[in-house]
Every structure is written in structure tokens, then in C-alpha cells.
Amino acid sequence: MFGDLFEEDYSSVSSNQYGKGRKLKTKTVEPPAPREFTNLSGIRNQGYLNSLLQTLHFTPEFREALFSLGPEELGSLEEKDNPDAKVRIIPLQLQRLFAQLLLLDQEAASTSDLTDSFGWTSNEEMRQHDVQELNRILFSALETSLVGTSGHDLINRLYHGTIVNHIVCKECKNVSEKQEDFLDLTVAVKNVSGLEDALWNMYVEEEVFDCDNLYHCGTCDRLVKAAKSAKLRKLPPFLTVSLLRFNFDFVKCERYKETSRYTFPLRINLKPFCEQSELDDLEYMYDLFSVIIHKGGCYGGHYHVYIKDVDHLGNWQFQEENSKSDVNLKDLQNEETDDPLMILKAILTQEESNRIPVDQLGQKLLKKVGISWNKKYRKQYGPLRKFLQLHSQVFRLSSDASTVRLLKDCSLQAESDFPRRDRQLSKIHTSEPPGSNDRTSRPHWFDINDSKVQPIEEKDIEQQFQGKESAYMLFYRKSQLQRPPEAQANPRYRVPRHLLNEMDAANIELQTKRAEYDSTNNLELHLHLGPHYHFFNGALHPVVSQTESVWDLTFDKRKTLGDLRQSIFQLLEFWEGDMVLSIAKFVPAGLHIYQTLDGDDLTLCETELAGEEDIFVWNGAEVGGIQISTGSDCEPLLLNVFHLATGRDQCQQLVESPHVFPANAEVGTVFAALAIPGGAVFTSSAGSVGEERWTAVPTEGLKKTFRELGLGNGSAIWVQGSRDGDHSLLTKQGKWITSVNEIDWVQVNNLCQLESEEEQVKISATVNTVVFDIRIKAIKELKLMEELAENSCLRPIDRNGKLLCPVPDSCTLKEAELKMGSSLGLCPGRPPTSSQLFLFFAMGSDIQPGTEMEIIVEETISVRDCLKIMLEKFGLPGDTWHLRKMDWCYEAGEPLCEDATLEELAIRSGDTLLLTEGKLLPPGLLKVPIWWYQPRGPEGQGKSHQDQMNCTPSQGGVWRATSPPGAPGDMHMEVPLHHLGDVEISEDATLVELKAQAMALPSLSELFIPSPACLRAWTVDSKRPGRLLRRNQQPLREYKLGRRPEICLEPLRKEEHLGASKLPRGKRRKSKTTCWGRLIT
Secondary structure (H helix, E strand, C coil): CCCCCCCCCHHHCCCCCCCCCCCCCCCCCCCCCCCCCCCCCEECCCHHHHHHHHHHHCCHHHHHHHHCCCHHHHCCHHHCCCCCCCCCHHHHHHHHHHHHHHHCCCCEECCHHHHHHHCCCHHHHHCCCCHHHHHHHHHHHHHHHCCCCCCCCHHHHHHCEEEEEEEEECCCCCEEEEEEEECCEEEECCCCCEHHHHHHHHHCCCEEECCCCCEEECCCCEEECEEEEEEEEECCCEEEEEEECEEEECCCCEEEECCCCCECCCEEECHHHECCCCCCHHHHEEEEEEEEEEEEECCEEEEEEEEECCCCCCCCCCECCCCCCCCCHHHHHHHHCCCHHHHHHHHHHCCCCCEEEHHHHHHHHHHHHCCCHHHHCHHHHCCHHHHHHHCCCCEEECCCCCEEEECCCCCCCCCCCCCCCCCCCCCECCCCCCCCCHHHHCCCEEEEECCEEEEECHHHHHHHCCCCEEEEEEEEEECCCCCCHHHCCCCCCCCCHHHHHHHHHHHHHHHHHHHHHHHHCEEEEEEEEHHHEEEECCEEEECCCHHHHEEEEEEECCCEHHHHHHHHHHHCCCCCCCCEEEEEEEECCEEEEEEECCCCCCECCCCCCCCCEEEEEECCCEECCEECCCCHHHCEEEEEEEEEEECCCCCEEEEEEEEEEECCCECCHHHHHCCCCCEEEEEEEECHHHCEEEEECCHHHHHCECCCCCCCCCCEEEEEECCCHHHCCCEECCEECCCCCCCCEEEEEECCCCCCCCCEEEEECCCCCEHHHHHHHHHHHCCCCHHHHHCEEEEEECCCCCECCCECCCCECCCCCCCCCEEEEEEECCCCCCCEEEEEEEECCCCCCCCCEEEEEECCCEHHHHHHHHHHHHCCCCCCEEEEEECCCCCEEEECCCCCECCCCCCCCCCEEEEEECCCCCCCEEEEEEEECCCCCCCCCCCCHHHHHCCCCCHHHECCCCCCCCCCCCCHHHCCCEEEEEEEEECCCEHHHHHHHHHCCHHHCCCECCCHHHEEEEEECCCCEEEEECCCCCEHHHHCCCCCCCEEEEECCCCCCCCCCCCCCCCCCCCCCCCCCCCEC
16 A cells, blocks of 8 residues: 555765755745744644654654664764765654654644655555555555664554464363454454444453354364453553544445544453453553544545643643633623623634733734724723733733733633632643643643644543544553653653754754744834824925934734734823824825725735835824825826916016925916916926927816816926916916927126116026026126126025026026026125035024025035134034935025035935034934923922922922822823933933933932932923833833933832833823823833
């Protein structure tokens, strides 16, 4: 049946090995999954072979006897190609497989190396075999392979037994005896109630030969009546029993499987079936430790195995459900949704492992009950993780607080105000070291089904007494066999050193591959926090800065959108209400929301989220009280709008200004934006020789949207009012102008503070005219001194009359992006060279356009040197200022690094830099304003905050806390914060060091604070406590406080040491405006 399956074949040994110089054999790019919570490894595919191999693996005496055979007896797989070396491949591969099952951190091991050593073809691997016959053939092959080694008698020593058959002649009383060897006992199933009944029939009952079935006695030399019986003469340490479940129906002429009830005991006494019965009963006691189960019919099926973990190598934890374990969560929703304890416990009892990641628990609640935790319970009970910790007598969080399970004997009724129900939903047993409590005395059973390993109860074995899925082979071990204490929960026990080293190296390799694979599945997401934004100039912009408004999050794209939402919930501990995640993108106008992410069951791969995606986190309706339109249809477009405006000299001039319009807005809305009652709109298109042509939009076209006209970011439109008078471009000789190429001039104004006959002149030009030629022509026509040719420049004038950056002489009008009809100012001073920058600068952040000062500097100059030059022009000292760049919305950006050059920071000519008061700290340092927060308690009611700060110390000079230890009081806004001073501290300093420095401030010198642990630290948000900073030993850098953090300190009556998620003592604070505060872990 198996051919040469177990013949030694040295040429067929797989070169796939773990350890030094060996590669993991994987058919896919993804590395093998790690072990699950049971900490046991399955075997991939081949259930019939797997069940038998797992049984041998969980026979410690067999496993350790095999491990005791060293390379000096078995050889080494590295020498398989050496013709002079004797390599016993099968025991070597079995050793390595057992080592992998014990030590390699993978969900399932592969038998490919072992089956390769058998000479098993791919067709043989797919064929279904009988596990009883496989057991005998495997033992035979292993026994043959071990000939000549100290393990030559391994199989006989552990599994060999003898049966003696007696035939007694009724005439002469002569006894005929015959002894048989066995490695397993085969017992009948048909018409037998169970194993003990079958053994009684075989080894107690006598078979009588009489009538037509007489026995020929050698002594009497004739046919006589006789009695035949059999007894077990020698019992092996391990007894294997094969059940004859497959029979042949001679009437129907077909095979069938016997599925009737067939019992077998967990412990059996074989004394009644043995020839010698004078020994103590313990010598005959055997305990069941493995049940190979066949599921299917006589022509095919699947094998799996129930195994007793004798050495407690696995994590034994299981769920026991009573008759009403299938809780109707919808009923709970109707009856008990006011008690979250009941609902969470009901959800956990529905999980197969009775354990679930905390990230998924909230999503299970939303999915099964139809209501989210944050929407229903958060205000009353706080965040989900804290609720679980507060009920530690019911729930048990893992050490890293990532998973949760129910504790033992916790029913739905525990701590509930609802009437008691006659049901207990779950019971949990957790594997602990032997002797720690009574639970470990219970046997640890597991169901090993190929790669899956699940804990089971010992009583579950009864389910395999009958049916299409029923016991097929039974394995018993002698009860007197005791395991040494050092073998308990120790998978490295008796494993050879070379295999330990090989598995250790393989685990390191697996960890590396998983890390590499996980890195390819990680998405870098940028979370934009809605309440940190406001709607301005047609798009979303940060209220403070980009740094404080955006959080970077690395997330596994194999997880679901629901997992992502739950993770963000955990980051934002005090979020209230609905949370909507939307894809946003930066456009020239700012940030715009495009698409809302739906489908919490979808993985991020299925949502087609890309790396570096911007995610806007909001309530799905408004930002800062303004309703937000989303989608590509209303994408904000930043357009360059040209129109004629009256300058300071009362002259009409063409000005250009940026404006933002929704893409789906009608073109006619530009009139309202420019406060023009009406007129015509022209769009720009490319003409011949790179010239621009302006095409009028028909009146009916003004009803079209900007997108319908093909306009996008950076597009130019010309708006001509109906009251533009002589300068009107709308009509000419009563006809619509379809192009404005007839404008062939630019206007130059005399701004050299020199008298001339003309204040302005129009210089004929084309888009290809060089600026130098225009400047020289203007000097001549304005009749100014020729010396200006060497010391003047042309500068564009915007609609407000502000002079812009000088235009290089070598540029053409097109290269300088100047439009025909533009107004230029002839100004004294040379224009910047190609290596120089022309910059505007001003002091403070509240500036008016046109009030800035100007400077020309080299682009390679550092920010520090540039700051010194600007301060000199203002006549200010240079040690308490720093620079920021202003954007097109006239908002100050992030501080500029003083050591960087302007070129490195992408500063361009025409940019505006702001001198901001406040010395910029060196990189890695923070300047932290410290505030005092002392909520009014029973002792402090009616006192002002200043009174509390100036109160007389109590006995011994000890300071007095007016609030009970716990979270801040309910009404932050009623308690003002008192500024204590500023602390300069490194980002690498810990929170406790920050508290210690704050305690040294003069404002606290009169108060005796026992230790930093008596101060609770919060961030300051809108002049009130915001986020709780938990870990005293955590570096400030990891709290992501931003560049301008503010901290408030709350006094406590006694020391408090908060862990990663420990809830502060006292009454939970209620706050609607701090929903964006988060507990920093």
C-alpha cells in the first residue's frame, strides 16, 4: 500500500534545514505564522500522518529516547552526500521535527523533510491512508533504521507486549500454549458496548470447541471437546488499541463504518485480562493520553487527535458553556444595554477562545448589539479599556493590555442589578505552573487538527464515542510512569544541544523575516484631527500648526478599517460622539476631504488605502461650526484672477490675486468675490509662439462650473467689470473682444523719488521682451538720469499698490510671469543676482500687507545670520528672536532652524519672514510653561486659586491638597490655572524630571511637596487640563507634546504611580471641550 515509503533513501533527503546557513522553506513570500495562544505547534496537511506524529511527540519517553541518540550513532544530515558516512535519515528527521514542534515559533510545522526521507512522492502525499497500518509500518521502518544503535530496541521497549493463547483439552486436561507478540491490540466494535467489554470477550471469555467444531488434541490424538482462552502475558509501558470500525456487509457486498456507541475509559485496569494477577493493582493501571479520531466514511475522511499534554507544555485555556451559552445579544440589547458589564461578558462568551483583542471588543459591541461604546457608555463609564481595568474581578487584561478575557466562574449576573438568571456563560482555566493551585491537577487536553490547536475539556472525549466522527485509535500510558519536575512546562528538556542551537537560530531568522514582511504591510498614515482645524479661504487649515494638528500612525494594512477606527479611539481617549474617517488630500488651497471610509469589516488593502495617506478624523458634518462639503466635485481650486483696479495714484492697472473657488461653483461667482456688479470673464489658453490668448466666456457660460470650463489649480481668468470705462476690455466698437493680444504694453511708474515730466509711461512690449530693455526704455521716456541704468530695477505692483520682488534684468516678461498690461515700478537699487534672494520681513504676526521691510541676502546664508541682519535694521537685540515663514494666507508657519541655510529651507525670492519674539531653543530642548491646577474640593470651596497658592502650610510645613486623590474635578472651567513659571528641559528628560524642576520654581518654594509622585501632570488645552501624562519614567519626546507645550500640575494627597492604562483614583472628570485630549502611554 505504501510501497517504498519508509525505505532509507539517502538521495532523497531535502536540503531544507533550519539554522546556520539554512533557509526556511516557504512556498509563499509570507513567513509562517507564529504560534497561537496555546503555545503549541500543529503540522500542516496529512491529517492521518500528523495525528500519529503528534501522538509520538506527546509521548515524552519516546521523544526523549529518540533525542538520546547522538550524531555519533545516527550521523549528520550534512554528511548525507558522503558515501563513506552512515546517515540514519528517518530518526534524524524525526528528531528535527520534534524539536520544531517543541521550540520553533510557528503555527504549524512541515513534514516535507520527513516524507522526503521516506521517498514519498507528491501523489503519495495526497492519498488517504489508514492510520492503523501507518503506525505499524512507521514503527517497522524506524526499528530497521535504528539497527546497530543503542536505540535498536526503542520500539520493543516502549510498545512491545505479548499475548498467550491456551487450549485445554476436556478429556486429558492437556494445555496447548502459543505466545504472540503485539505492538498494538485490535479490538472489535460491532455488537460491543465498549473497550472493556471487548477486552473481556477477548481475554476472559473462553471459546468452547464442541459438536461440529471439535479440537484435535495431540495427546489424545483425536477430536475432542476443548476450551480456548487468551491472556495478556506482558504489558508494555504504552498500550496502543486499534478499533475495528470498518467492516464488510456480505449481504450488500460493500464496506461500511461502524458508528455505534463505543465507550472507553480514561483510566483502565488491565488486571482481569492478564495472565499474572498477583501484583499490585497499580501495575495494571493505564491512563488514556491520546485519541486519534476519524471523521468521515469508509472510503475517505479526515483524521485529528485529542492529546493529553503530560508535561504541560501548552497554554491550556478553554471555554465551558452550559445549556444556555448561546446568548441572544439582541435580547440583551433590549433588556440590559444600560449595564455594559453584562453585554461585554456576553460577547466574550461567544468567542471560541474566550479571549479577544481589546481593539476588536468595541467593534464586536457595535456589530452585534448595534451601538458603539463611545456613543452609549463613554460619558458615564469612561473609555472601554479603563472600564475593563476597573472590573478586574471580572475581566483579565494581558500584561500589555492588548487582549482581554473573562475570569473563572464569572457569569452574566456578576455585579449586575438585573434579576438573577439561571445561567452561567463561561468558565476559564489558565495554565499555571504545577502546584500553584488545584486547577493544574486537572489534565490538559488539546484537539490538534492539522495546523490548528485548541484546548478541550477531558469530558469532550465522550463526544467521540459514536457517530461519523468517532475514536479510531486509543493510546494508553502506564499510570506509574512519572515525569520529572524539571520537565514540566520546559520544552527544552532533554533536547540535544545542536538542535537547541538550530531552533534558536531558526527563531531569530523567523523574527527577522516576519519583521521584514510586516514592514511591507505597514502603512504610514497621517491623521488630521478635525477640532485642530478651521475652514479658511475655501479649504481646511491648522488652527495652530501642522505639527500639533497631525499625528503619524503606522498601521498594518492586513487589519480592518474597524481595527483602525478602534485604534484611533484608543489614541483619542476622550473622544465623544461619532467618529468619521475620511481620505483627505493637500491641494494648493489647503486640505480638502474627498472620500469617507466605510465598511469596518474591510481590510485596509481592500479599501485601497495607500501609504502616506492623509486621513481626516472628524464627526462627518462640520469643522469649527462650519458645514464642510466633501468630494472631488467641490474640490477647492486656487485660481489666478486678473482684473483692472484703481491704484493709489487713481490710475487703472492690471492686478493679479489668488482666489479659491469650489470646482462645482458657477463661474459667475467671481463677480461677488471681487465685489464687481457684473461684466465679462476671460479664460487663458496657449496661443502661437508661446503667447497666451484670452477667450471670453459667453453669458450662458457663466452658469457653468469652473470644472466644466476645464479650469484647474493655477488656471488664470481675466475678470472685466462692466464699469471699467475707457480701460474696459469688454467691448470694442460694439463687439465682444475674443482675444486681448492687442494689449502690447506694460506700464512703468516712476518710483525713484526723482522729478520727471511723466509719472508713468506705457512701454510697448511682447511676452518675449527682455526686462532690461523695458527698464532702459522707461528711463529714457521718463527723462531720468542715465545713471539710473546702473542702479535701478523694475518691480511689479499688485492691486493694493504693494511693490513685489524685483524682476531680474535678464528675464523676459514670460519668464518673469508678467502679464501684458501689468504695472511695474521703477525703483532705485540693483535687482538681486541669481544667487541672491529678495525677502520681505516684518516683526510680529499681526502685520498688514505693504508694511514689511525688504532685504537682499545670499541664498547660502544661514537663518541665524539672516536674523541678525534683520534685527539690525529694526535696531533690536539679537538673542530673543527667531524667524518664521508666512504663507499665502498670511499665517505664520513653523520656526526656521537657525543652523540651516535659506536655500536648504526652500526660501524663495518674494517670501515674507516674520521676526517672532522668543529665543528658539536648541534642537532637543523644550521651554515648558508650568501652571498650577487645584480643583475646589470640600476644603477649598469658596477660595480663589490665588488664596490656595498663598495658604499657610499645615503642620510641619507640609502642603495641603484640597482635592481627593483622583482625576481632576468635574468642572475644569470653574478653576483657573495659576502660572508658576517656565522650565527649560531636554526632550529626552523624563516626566518625573520635569516635575522635579517645576518643584524648584520660586512659586513653589514655600510649599513642601513630598515627592514628584505627589503631582499629577496634564497638558494644557484652552487654558484648562487636557491630556493626562501617565508614566513618570517615560521621556517627554515620546509624549509628542509639540514645540510649544504647556503643562499644569495637580496636587495629590499621596503618591500616585500610574501605569500604561491604570485609571486615576477619584471621580472621573466630565468635559465636553477636551474630547481631543488623550491619555499618553
